[in-house]
Amino acid sequence: MRCRPLPISAAPVPDELLSGWLSRLAASNHCEVADLLTHIGIDAKYAAALDHDIDRLAADRISAAARIDPRLVPSMTFAAMPEAQMRLTAQVPFQNCPNCADGGLELRHWRRAWAFDCQICGDRLLSKADRKNGAAVSEKLVDRARRGARVLERIAMSGSACQLRRAMRAVTFAMGLKALRGDPFFTLQSPRPNIRLFCLAAIAAAQSRPLVKAALCSMDIDVYARVALLRAYEKEPRLLATVDQIAQRMRLRVGPSTNSSHI
Ligand SMILES: [Zn+2]
Secondary structure: OOOOOOOOOOOOOOOEOHHHHHHHHHHHOOOOHHHHHHHOOOOHHHOHHHHOOOOHHHHHHHHHHHOOOOOHHHHOOOOOOOHHHHHOEOOOOOOEOOOOOHHHOOEHHHHEOOOOEOOOOOOEOEOHHHHHHHHHOOHHHHHHHHHHHHHHHHHHHHOOHHHHHHHHHHHHHHHHHOOOOOOHHHHOOOOOOOHHHHHHHHHHHOOOOHHHHHHHHHOOOOHHHHHHHHHHOOOOHHHHHHHHHHHHHHHHHHOOOOOOOOO
8 A cells, every 4th residue: 555655754863762753743744643553554553562563564654654764663663672671661651851852752762671861861761750759859769779770771681580580589579668569570660759769779789699688678577578578589488598597697696776778
């Protein structure tokens, strides 16, 4: 099927995400994305899925209608990637850059759970809820979370299953402390202020002697820390037993008055 090119084209910017660019393209042509896709012969109900799975025919139709290089369309999507990266890549926007998101711009890297600062302007990426709360987040937590995000990126790129497991265990532990349940990969994409930062900070904390840190948290038998430990290690009873042993040894060594260490 050949369709007439759209009256107005819009050049994609580097790292732009396909769905965001389609929105800009539709707005430039004074229509909705659904109308634009229908016009070029693509079922509009799959609009959001195009970012993750686009076939050659759809890519060709889009590039012909928008009069852009056909190779650009697939480069704006998330091509096949290793499972860890896939699980750390959000299906829906959860953060963006307050500086660069004007005009509906949406960049690919903003969807990554490890993305922390905007690659274009360097500002910290924020969720909508973050923006509302402004300065409510402590700088210390932000710094720790940024460190955790760097660790997470390194792990995602390395493909190390062992390191990924350790990082996700830290996230599960942090979730336990916040009395949250669910998928740790998904929690890292949380738009709720502090939840994502707290979980990223936990990844940074777990890089140095994670068992000892976990044991320190459990030393005053704070009920939340204990529940969190159980959740983090529920599938690894041997690890939990080791944590308990370390905690016991430390309790004997330093006495019962030591405060717990928080992430
Ligand atoms: Zn920016």
